[in-house]
Amino acid sequence: MEQALEQPTPKGFWGGLALWKKILVGMILGVIAGSVLGPDAEMLKPIGTLFINAIKMLIVPLVFCSLVVGVTSMQDTRKMGRIGVKAVVIYLSTTAVAISIGLGLSHLLQPGAGLAMTATAAAGDAKDAPTLVQTLLNLIPKNPISALAAGNILQIIVFALGLGVALNLCGEKGKPAVQVFESLAEAMYKLTELVMKLAPYGIFGLMAWVAGKYGLEILLPLFKVIGVAYLGSVLHVVGFYSAVIKFIGRLSPVPYIKGMVTPAAVAFTTTSSSGTLPATIKCAREEMGVSKGVSSFVLPLGATINMDGTALYQGVAALFVAQAFGIDLSFADYITIVMTATLASIGTAGVPGAGLIMLSLVLTTVGLPMEGLAIIAGIDRILDMARTSVNVCGDLMVAILVGRSEGELDTDVYNSTEGHSTAGTNDGIVTARQEIA
Template identity: 65%
Template structure:
């Protein structure tokens, strides 16, 4: 009888635990890991394999997830046969602003140096990045001589280039490419589901690695995590209020204050839900009713932005990649900085709707420049707080692009833009 009661109690506890949002589970795992690590000291290193297993499962996802989602992202551009000019403008705008965003992230990370002082040690990390290739070699090596070998060996930039080229080719061959596109769409959906399954392991992986870190390095690591949050939020504020305002003022010749008044409802939804896709209805409403954008433009540019525009996530990559490098005492060369910018910018295509996209992309960036993946688990504990800010940037970036493109196409009602935004509740 007592055994049945124990099993029933355990089942109820498990059911309640599974009802807790994943971000909160990860946060709890991080806190428990820190407490256990601090209590056990060096004995906590025995828990590191739990975290290593989680890191391995994330690594398992990188190549197939990036390859399939990139192809799906590029082939979704086939609608540009009707809106070729608008599609091209959107694509260029999104990639350009994403590269600017990660540059801002790298600059903020370099100035605030959130990882300095942690003095973590990783045996293979320094060796992996100590000899950086020249710029010429980097550019030459971007194009794979053997795509299958690039996929097998996990050469991410080569995988990205091949996936983008294949996606463009599938669009260009028209009807004959649709069966292959359907296959990649199915594979991408399967990879999204697998990512969702792997992310359910995150609380336990974070617990194991945070216990190891706290046991090995003590509680001195908490202050750098706070600095990471501050750095990401400062970077996001600079990108939204500085860079986007500059674009609206100089390119579109519009009042940025009117713009931000008009999108505040969408920004609030983005910040609280941390979901670009979930914010899309609110973004469409703001674009049409507050900003005066024609639905022909907003109905194409906004969904495309939800798929390929990840300014906030890219900025986050810059800050967190530098945090990991600084924490492990690894000096990155300027070639590796350029590699981070290229990787995060190109990888932004098609990955915006992936659950846990920020952490998966961070793993991708760290892998590209040979930084230790233990940094992913350290960041995972505060990822929800960072996700709120980066989603707000992603959504505002979509709306900035839609506004600028609508103005360039003569599809923006400037009277409504200047008048209705004042009345937005």
């Protein structure tokens, strides 16, 4: 009798599914529900909104605590600076490549050709792109508490880095504070585990709302631009990222492609690279074999400044607008778009809809009509899904690359097919306490 009581309770069909499979089921059911209900699917949106709000609740404390713990785990401040420089250089370089892919595909496939639209207002009313000096000045928070309250991720990162370095320099006196942040980080990982269990239900609500609101009637006229953006996203991840891992990291890209499924699925449905950060950290540590120090430092940084998918979208959207309004862009305009989108990516938050902010800067810089922004906004949610997935996949790629170069990548874990076949158990999320040093 006692032995019978000790038997584990069967999880059933739903309980035994991996997280990404539950998310996929939620997406499919959401699309079906939205198609059936139409505009009435708006009533399901609060389910998704609750999930998004819960994710946003995690972002600031998770990023702050993860960064402080990541920095304090690196006793060598020179090493931290070296890793930071590597990450930033790779992030900005891949962003420039991404927007070039978007521009190239749009120039080749002409998604906006034949629309023959006319502008009714000047494009100069939009906010000007921030200068490099302004961007650098805005990195330092005048009041770190205000930065935390406002969710200014860049300023939070700078403050967390500074605090982590200072705690390391304090030596023994700083250890009690370090232990506090480690405990807080553990609590955030646990809270993340609980919130992520709600993902399939929240995603169901979001997808039902999207399908009910946009439908095929609105999507069909813009199907070509959606197709170009998705094609560019696939080429960038499967082609470019895989090539970088193989030829620069000297690793097989297959484990990377398998391991990124869950974070990419979460990013695709939540459209928030910052909100996907818990799943990205979990994947990097437990499936990719990246150490705690590198993953806690590189991934929160990437969730803010790595906007490869968003930059690729800028290239597609800018040329779509130019073609739709019959405006010819020069080679200098192409270079300007690449530079503006790369710079703007540094200060763009990893939250849903941030791509439209960047697009307004790009359109203004090259003098394209701002009406184009309104056209793209109608399908922004669908485009946002693809570009956020690319952003998150890029974060993982850089974490692997930096970990490999620093000798902090467990290649046995990375190459373990068993690890990937069991990924997603326990609802796809286990605590990030299981660290790979």
